[in-house]
Each structure stands twice: as structure tokens, then as C-alpha cells.
Amino acid sequence: MSGQTRISLAVAALPVVLLAVVAAGCGSTKPSSSGSTTSASCAKADLNLLSAEKLTVGTDNPAYPPWFGGTPHKPWQVSDPRSGQGYESAVAYAVAKQLGFSKGEVTWTHVPFNNSFAPGPKSFDFDINQVSIAPARAKIIAFSDPYYTINQSIVVNKGTPIASATSKAALKPYELGAQLGTTSYQFIKDKIEPSKTPSVFPTNAGAVQALKNKQIDGLVVDLPTAFYVTSVQVPNSKILGQFPAEPGGEKVAMVFAKGNSLRTCVNKALATLKGNGTLKQLQQQWLAKATGAPILK
Amino acid sequence: MTAVRLEDVRKSFGANEVLRGIDLAVDDHEVVCLIGASGSGKSTLLRCLNLLEPLEAGRILLGGEEITRRGVDVNAVRRRIGIVFQAYNLFPHMSVLRNVTLAPRDVLGLSRAEAEERARELLARFGLESRRDEYPDRLSGGQQQRVAIVRALAMQPELMLLDEVTSALDPELVAEVLSVIRELAEGGMTMLIATHEMSFARDIANRVCFLDAGLILEEGPPDQIFTRPRELRTQQFLERIIAAGRL
Amino acid sequence: MAREGDRRADPEVARRSRLLEGLRLEGEGARGVAIALLSSLVLAGIIVVAVTQSAGWPEVRRTFFDWGDISSSFPDIARAFVLNVKIFLVCEVFILVLALVIAVLRSLPGPVFFPLRALAVIYTDLARGVPTILVIALLGFGAPALQLTGVPSSRVFWAGVGLILIYSGYVAEVYRAGIESVHPSQEAAARSLGLSRLQALRHVILPQAIRRVIPPLLNDFIGLQKDTALVGTLGVIEAFNQSQIDSNATFTYGAYLAAAALFVAITIPLARLTDWLIARDRRRHQAGGGFA
Numbered sequence: 001m002s003g004q005t006r007i008s009l010a011v012a013a014l015p016v017v018l019l020a021v022v023a024a025g026c027g028s029t030k031p032s033s034s035g036s037t038t039s040a041s042c043a044k045a046d047l048n049l050l051s052a053e054k055l056t057v058g059t060d061n062p063a064y065p066p067w068f069g070g071t072p073h074k075p076w077q078v079s080d081p082r083s084g085q086g087y088e089s090a091v092a093y094a095v096a097k098q099l100g101f102s103k104g105e106v107t108w109t110h111v112p113f114n115n116s117f118a119p120g121p122k123s124f125d126f127d128i129n130q131v132s133i134a135p136a137r138a139k140i141i142a143f144s145d146p147y148y149t150i151n152q153s154i155v156v157n158k159g160t161p162i163a164s165a166t167s168k169a170a171l172k173p174y175e176l177g178a179q180l181g182t183t184s185y186q187f188i189k190d191k192i193e194p195s196k197t198p199s200v201f202p203t204n205a206g207a208v209q210a211l212k213n214k215q216i217d218g219l220v221v222d223l224p225t226a227f228y229v230t231s232v233q234v235p236n237s238k239i240l241g242q243f244p245a246e247p248g249g250e251k252v253a254m255v256f257a258k259g260n261s262l263r264t265c266v267n268k269a270l271a272t273l274k275g276n277g278t279l280k281q282l283q284q285q286w287l288a289k290a291t292g293a294p295i296l297k
Numbered sequence: 298m299t300a301v302r303l304e305d306v307r308k309s310f311g312a313n314e315v316l317r318g319i320d321l322a323v324d325d326h327e328v329v330c331l332i333g334a335s336g337s338g339k340s341t342l343l344r345c346l347n348l349l350e351p352l353e354a355g356r357i358l359l360g361g362e363e364i365t366r367r368g369v370d371v372n373a374v375r376r377r378i379g380i381v382f383q384a385y386n387l388f389p390h391m392s393v394l395r396n397v398t399l400a401p402r403d404v405l406g407l408s409r410a411e412a413e414e415r416a417r418e419l420l421a422r423f424g425l426e427s428r429r430d431e432y433p434d435r436l437s438g439g440q441q442q443r444v445a446i447v448r449a450l451a452m453q454p455e456l457m458l459l460d461e462v463t464s465a466l467d468p469e470l471v472a473e474v475l476s477v478i479r480e481l482a483e484g485g486m487t488m489l490i491a492t493h494e495m496s497f498a499r500d501i502a503n504r505v506c507f508l509d510a511g512l513i514l515e516e517g518p519p520d521q522i523f524t525r526p527r528e529l530r531t532q533q534f535l536e537r538i539i540a541a542g543r544l
Numbered sequence: 545m546a547r548e549g550d551r552r553a554d555p556e557v558a559r560r561s562r563l564l565e566g567l568r569l570e571g572e573g574a575r576g577v578a579i580a581l582l583s584s585l586v587l588a589g590i591i592v593v594a595v596t597q598s599a600g601w602p603e604v605r606r607t608f609f610d611w612g613d614i615s616s617s618f619p620d621i622a623r624a625f626v627l628n629v630k631i632f633l634v635c636e637v638f639i640l641v642l643a644l645v646i647a648v649l650r651s652l653p654g655p656v657f658f659p660l661r662a663l664a665v666i667y668t669d670l671a672r673g674v675p676t677i678l679v680i681a682l683l684g685f686g687a688p689a690l691q692l693t694g695v696p697s698s699r700v701f702w703a704g705v706g707l708i709l710i711y712s713g714y715v716a717e718v719y720r721a722g723i724e725s726v727h728p729s730q731e732a733a734a735r736s737l738g739l740s741r742l743q744a745l746r747h748v749i750l751p752q753a754i755r756r757v758i759p760p761l762l763n764d765f766i767g768l769q770k771d772t773a774l775v776g777t778l779g780v781i782e783a784f785n786q787s788q789i790d791s792n793a794t795f796t797y798g799a800y801l802a803a804a805a806l807f808v809a810i811t812i813p814l815a816r817l818t819d820w821l822i823a824r825d826r827r828r829h830q831a832g833g834g835f836a
Binding site: 347349372373375376378379380382384386387388389390399400403404405448449452 | 729730732733734735736737738739740743747748751752755
């Protein structure tokens with residue numbers, strides 16, 4: 001037999017070897033931890049956590065006010081989730097307290113928005129990042145009960161033509177923008193239906209810069225964020241108005257891996273916080289301003 | 298009338314002095330053949346004449362005008378001199394006709410019709426008319442070299458320089474090119490020919506120059522050079538050529 | 545001969561020989577082909593089995609390969625893709641021209657042209673050294689922020705300018721490689737006929753140079769097609785941005801596959817077209833003549 005046939009046979013034998021290796025490897029794959037059975041007990045020791053005795057909470061970086069506050073500390077820019085200041089930070093710590101965690105037992109981890117729903121094991125116990133509940137999304141991850149109902153609003157530069165609009169319909173001829181990952185873009189498309197194609201920005205920084213440059217006429221964001229935009233980010237801008245709440249409203253909730261039993265316990269905690277008025281008090285404390293904008297019908 | 302004169306021309310490539318003081322004059326209608334070993338400077342001499350290489354020292358005069366002076370219009374000089382290389386160097390992306398008409402149209406300003414008429418005449422004269430729309434890669438080496446000569450002639454130069462134009466050809470194709478050159482000589486074209494073809498040189502040259510190590514060692518009518526060379530090195534060179542069966 | 549007999553006695557070899565006989569193949573070459581096909585099929589089978597049996601496959605299949613996802617996001621993405629197409633068609637024209645200018649500047653000989661050559665070198669170094677996304681962010685947001693009158697504020701415009709400036713650096717080097725690959729004897733022949741440097745470039749060198757570098761030129765064009773997605777970082781809705789919007793709404797990735805399919809769909813015919821053009825050109829214009 002020639003050398004060529006010998007080589008050909010050796011190459012053909014390779015897959016047989018590979019098959020053996022893969023078969024050996026396949027059998028030992030462990031199932032992922034997200035498929036744990038629901039536990040009736042929400043005692044701290046029984047909770048389904050990434051690491052025992054610690055609650056790992058995820059959010060994006062930068063985490064903007066009024067959702068997060070405090071002096072920024074590396075690696076967090078703009079704010080510090082560990083401060084407990086800002087609505088979402090405060091809610092996270094309140095929930096943690098209900099579950100039995102002290103402030104020191106809560107760790108924050110940077111979870112870019114896109115990573116919160118990526119398949120595979122999560123790097124957090126839950127993620128809190130103004131994520132709106134949507135049925136399609138609920139097929140992929142598990143939402144907690146909502147902790148706030150938000151209104152969409154629109155920010156404009158003072159003294160520009162759009163700044164004198166007084167209704168939703170009057171916004172149609174303008175170039176509007178929203179941030180990627182928020183429901184604001186869908187709101188623009190479905191409720192405003194502008195004649196010019198809107199823009200969608202991957203970062204808040206980009207959206208804000210485009211508004212400053214007058215490359216967009218108006219930026220649609222949730223009302224609390226709008227206050228940060230106008231007071232800090234874009235000088236000479238104002239909140240033109242907020243849009244009336246949809247029936248049922250747009251609700252934000254925490255994100256869990258599908259089937260994570262921790263969700264049940266967090267929902268119990270949220271229910272307690274709603275019942276004893278903590279949630280409302282936190283909203284007053286951090287989001288009070290977020291009611292004072294005219295309504296654009 | 299002197300068609301071209303070289304006065305004490307020196308040329309070096311780096312540390313290597315290739316032309317060490319060439320003095321040569323070619324008269325109108327004269328055919329001068331340059332012979333010599335490889336590396337003696339024949340090609341370099343022709344390239345210097347065509348201003349493709351700058352000189353270290355010396356002058357070149359074309360029709361009495363110094364073409365090596367500062368500020369000369371090099372392109373204008375080159376229009377007056379036709380040069381054909383060993384490697385034909387036809388433009389492969391153009392047809393034979395376009396190869397020949399390119400320079401007359403773009404440099405001499407001939408119209409397309411005029412240039413093509415001139416081209417077709419020349420091509421016909423040398424038996425290439427049927428090939429005019431072919432691309433160079435379809436032609437034999439001998440045909441390509443003849444096209445290269447026609448291309449140079451189309452500019453109606455005062456002087457033709459031929460640099461070993463048959464050295465790259467198969468022996469059976471050499472004759473057709475030599476016959477073209479013979480025709481040009483008989484037609485009165487002033488030519489300076491570097492060649493290894495000794496019998497041909499003996500046949501058509503008015504004068505033969507033997508180049509050795511960058512100098513014209515000996516020059517004279519072909520009869521004298523080939524049968525009664527004066528210099529020892531000329532003799533040695535010719536002996537080697539005869540032994541190789543090239544004469 | 546004894547060795548041959550030993551090999552035939554080996555059960556593995558006997559098995560394969562029977563298989564090949566069953567396929568009625570003859571000759572050493574055909575045997576090699578059969579083995580190659582067989583082993584490829586087996587390997588492919590192993591990969592498919594390994595992937596679909598893995599623990600995370602159901603989740604990956606639901607999030608990446610859901611046909612409903614892919615098909616429902618496709619119309620919006622296709623519509624947004626039109627912008628990508630417009631951008632790369634317009635930009636490519638400018639790139640081909642600007643890059644040629646830079647390459648020619650770089651090739652000008654002699655001390656008098658040194659400043660132009662240096663300029664060309666600096667330009668190609670900078671254009672290729674800076675990340676494209678940076679340039680687009682700087683131009684798209686930065687230029688309009690200067691608030692100078694007459695400066696357009698269109699983000700698509702500035703992204704286009706950014707792409708043109710950057711890709712011209714790459715393409716200039718491709719042209720340069722082509723120009724330098726044309727044998728100097730071609731230029732010598734052209735100049736000897738009295739053609740000026742520019743005429744020689746235009747009629748003799750560039751036509752040959754460009755033909756030689758069509759594959760790398762196509763490479764850069766294909767790269768440009770992908771980089772049009774960077775205009776999305778400025779907020780403009782093009783195919784990739786649209787696929788992100790859809791993905792974020794459903795938390796699945798089918799939209800990305802739809803966008804990828806569109807990009808691939810234009811690349812493949814373009815590559816085959818270029819192959820055909822090159823082959824046709826080669827039939828006509830093969831380089832001829834001695835050492836040229």
C-alpha cells in the first residue's frame with residue numbers, strides 16, 4: 001500500500017478518535033443551576049444564590065440618577081450603586097434587608113444590558129436596570145413583580161421649534177431619538193409615528209450628545225431619566241412633557257434567570273415593601289420630581 | 298552631420314564604474330554596432346543616451362544640442378530617439394495596434410485616424426498587419442520584437458537604439474527581426490546597435506565599436522575589426538566568439 | 545510483498561477495502577476521494593451530535609435559531625439595510641479615487657516631491673492606525689458640536705467621511721502594491737517613447753497595477769460593507785442597529801442572524817462576480833513578452 005493511502009487512512013481514523021473523546025466528555029456535563037426546584041422556604045440559608053451568604057445584584061455602568069446616586073467610585077462612573085442612594089439602589093437594599101442580608105452582604109456587579117438576557121448561566125442573582133416587562137422578554141428570562149410604573153417623556157432643546165409643540169401629534173414632523181434597550185423607541189414608533197426615521201443610540205452618552213448637537217430634535221426617555229438629562233447632561237434643555245400612562249402602564253421589574261426560585265422570595269419581599277409603604281416612601285424620596293411635567297396628549 | 302555625440306561619458310552604479318569615459322560620434326544615416334562582453338557597458342551606454350540613466354560626468358549631444366544639460370525637456374528628447382529592448386516590453390493590456398498608436402496620439406498629438414494609418418502602414422511593411430488586433434501574449438517572440446521596433450518607429454525618431462534585441466529570441470525567430478533591422482539600415486535610419494550577432498554586425502554596420510570594461514577599446518569598419526583587430530583584448534574576445542561558433 | 549500481505553490481514557483495512565469495493569471505485573485517486581468524503585461526513589456528524597447533545601443547546605436554539613424570530617425581524621432589517629448599501633456604494637467611489645491619489649503621490653520620485661511623499665506616508669499610517677469606530681464617533685458627534693456655520697450636522701454624512709478617510713489609507717497601500725508589482729521595464733518602455741510620468745502612469749502602469757490587485761481591493765470593499773454598521777453607533781438606524789433593537793425587545797438573537805444573512809447575501813455574489821471579471825480579463829490580457 002502506498003504512503004498516500006496510509007496517510008488517507010490515518011486521516012480517516014481521526015474522527016473515530018475524536019468520537020471517543022467527545023463521547024467521554026459529553027457524559028459528565030452537569031445540568032445548569034438555574035433548573036432548581038422551587039423551594040417553599042425563603043429563609044436566608046435556603047435561598048438559591050450564586051455564592052452562599054451573599055446577594056449579587058447586577059446593573060449597568062454608568063448607572064444614572066435618579067435610579068442610582070452617590071459619589072462615583074471606581075469602577076462605577078457617574079454614581080455608586082453601593083451607596084444605597086437612588087431609587088433602584090434603595091429598592092435593592094430594601095429587598096435584600098427583607099431577605100435577611102445586611103448592607104455588607106450585598107455585592108454589585110456590572111452587567112451590560114445585553115448580558116442580562118444572554119443565554120447561559122447568569123453572573124447575578126438578579127439584575128435591576130429599568131428593564132420593562134414585555135411578554136416576549138418573559139419567555140427568555142423571569143421578571144419579578146414590578147417595583148415602579150414609568151411614563152415616557154420627551155426632552156428638547158429650549159428655543160427650538162419643537163419646544164413649542166403641545167401635543168403628541170405636533171411631534172410627528174421631527175427627528176426623535178431614543179436609547180437602545182429601552183421601550184422608548186417602540187413608543188416613538190407606535191404612539192407618535194413620526195414622519196422622519198427616528199434614531200436609536202447604543203449609549204446614553206451618544207443620545208445626549210446628539211441632542212446637544214441638535215442632530216435630533218427630541219429625546220424620548222422615561223420621566224425620571226429625563227430629569228437627569230435636563231438638569232445635568234444637556235444644558236439649556238427642558239422636559240417638553242410626559243405622555244399619558246398607557247392602561248396598565250409600563251412597568252419595570254428585576255431580571256432573573258428563568259426558573260430561579262429566588263424570584264419567589266424577592267416577590268414576597270416586594271409585596272411586604274409595598275404593603276408597609278416603603279416602596280411609596282422611596283419613590284417620594286428619589287422620584288418625587290418625576291411627576292411635575294405637563295402631560296402631552 | 299553628427300546625429301549623436303558622446304563626450305567623455307562616465308556612469309557608475311554605486312561603487313561600480315560601468316562607463317569610464319566614452320567618446321563616440323555617430324553620423325546621420327550611419328549604422329554603428331557595439332560589441333563586447335556582458336557587463337562591458339553596452340546596455341548602459343544606450344540607456345544613458347536615452348536619458349534613462351543620469352551621467353556621473355560627460356555630455357551627450359543630439360543633433361548638436363546638449364541633452365544632458367540641466368533643465369532639458371527629457372520627454373521631448375525621448376521623442377526623437379527610439380529604443381528597443383531585449384525584453385520587447387510591449388504593453389500586455391493593449392492590442393498591437395494600440396501599443397503602436399499610444400505614443401503618437403498622446404505625445405505627438407496625432408488624431409486616432411492618423412495614428413492608426415501610420416501604424417498600419419508600418420505593421421504592413423514588416424508583415425504584421427494581420428496581427429494588429431491581437432494582444433502581445435498571442436504573438437511569438439519574434440513577432441513581439443518586431444512590434445516593439447514598429448512601436449519605436451511610429452514616433453519617427455532621428456535615431457534608433459537597439460539593445461541586444463535578438464538575444465532573448467529562439468534562433469529560428471532571430472532572422473525575421475534581423476531582416477527588419479536590415480531594411481531600416483538600407484532605408485537610411487541612423488542606428489546604434491548593441492548586439493551579439495557578429496555576422497549580422499559585420500554585414501550591416503558602417504562601423505563597429507568594441508567595448509571593454511567601460512571604454513571603447515577599438516573602433517573601425519567591420520572588415521578591419523573582425524579580421525585584423527589591433528588590440529589584444531579585441532582579438533581574445535573574437536577568438537572566444539569564434540570558438541563558440543557565433544562567427 | 546510480505547508487508548502488503550500483513551496490511552491486508554489488518555481487520556480495519558479489510559473493512560475499509562470492502563466498503564470501497566462496495567462503492568465500485570477504482571484507482572488510488574478515487575480511493576483518496578472516498579476516504580476524504582467519508583471522514584468529512586463522520587466529522588460533521590460528530591460536531592452536530594456534540595452540539596445538539598450539549599446541556600445548553602435547547603436554550604441556545606430557542607434564543608438564536610428561532611425561525612419565527614428571524615422571519616419576523618427580517619423586513620425591518622432589510623429596510624434598514626438599504627442605508628448600509630447606499631453608504632458603501634457612495635463611499636467606495638470616493639475611496640477608490642482618493643486612495644489612488646494618495647498612492648500616486650507616494651510614488652512620485654525625486655527630492656523635489658519629498659513633502660508629498662511624506663504626506664502620503666503620514667496619511668496612510670494615521671488612517672490605518674486609528675480605530676474606525678473612534679474616527680466615526682469623533683466626526684459624527686464632534687464635528688457638528690463645533691457649531692461652525694456650513695458644517696453639515698448629518699451623522700450619515702460624517703460617518704461616510706470617516707469611512708472614506710480611513711479606507712482610503714488601506715486601499716492606497718493596495719494600489720501601491722499593485723504599482724510596485726508592475727515591472728520597471730514597463731515604465732522604461734513607456735518613458736522611452738516620450739510619455740511623461742503621468743501619461744505612463746495613466747496608460748501603462750495603472751491599468752496593469754489595478755488589474756493585479758482586484759482581489760485585495762474587493763477584500764477592502766467587503767470590509768467596508770461591514771463597517772457601514774458603525775454608523776449605528778451614532779444612533780442612525782441601519783441593519784445592525786435595527787437587529788439590536790429587535791433583539792433587545794425580545795431578548796433573543798434571531799435578528800442578528802437575519803442581519804448577518806443579508807451581509808453574506810451581498811458578499812457572495814460580489815466575490816463570484818469579481819472572480820469572473822478576473823478570469824475574463826486574464827483570458828484577454830495575459831502579460832506577454834520576455835521579461836515584462
